[in-house]
Amino acid sequence: MTKSSSVPADQLPPGSVTRAGTWAVGNRDGELFAVSRRCRHQLADLSEGTIDADGCLVCPWHQSRYDVTTGDMVSGPKGFLGYHGPTPGYTQFVRGYAKVLRLRVGRAVRVGAEIVVSRRPT
Numbered sequence: 001m002t003k004s005s006s007v008p009a010d011q012l013p014p015g016s017v018t019r020a021g022t023w024a025v026g027n028r029d030g031e032l033f034a035v036s037r038r039c040r041h042q043l044a045d046l047s048e049g050t051i052d053a054d055g056c057l058v059c060p061w062h063q064s065r066y067d068v069t070t071g072d073m074v075s076g077p078k079g080f081l082g083y084h085g086p087t088p089g090y091t092q093f094v095r096g097y098a099k100v101l102r103l104r105v106g107r108a109v110r111v112g113a114e115i116v117v118s119r120r121p122t
């Protein structure tokens with residue numbers, strides 16, 4: 001049996017991201033996605049992130065950007081801890097290990113008034 005989480009569909013209008021159990025679930029202009037919630041940089045909660053103009057999920061702490069279809073970090077962090085600014089060498093280092101530690105990508109499907117999120121079949 002596959003464990004799943006859900007969220008009321010009316011809590012996920014286009015352009016929004018929210019939490020469904022261990023997942024950050026989002027709505028990219030009607031296209032639903034789900035990825036694991038912990039940023040690969042410093043574990044910020046990606047369900048509090050945003051969706052940018054390219055459809056990437058942006059971390060709320062240091063703006064790492066993720067491709068929600070693959071879980072890849074496509075842009076690294078802009079800072080660390082309480083610092084927010086350019087960190088070129090460090091940013092590349094984080095992107096390097098994030099290639100190995102991609103976000104898990106789940107499956108988000110609307111079922112009636114709910115968005116149901118589950119692991120993708122392997």
Ligand code: FES
Pocket residue numbers: 039040041042043044059060061062063064076077078080
């Ligand atoms: S915790 Fe996500 S970019 Fe730093």
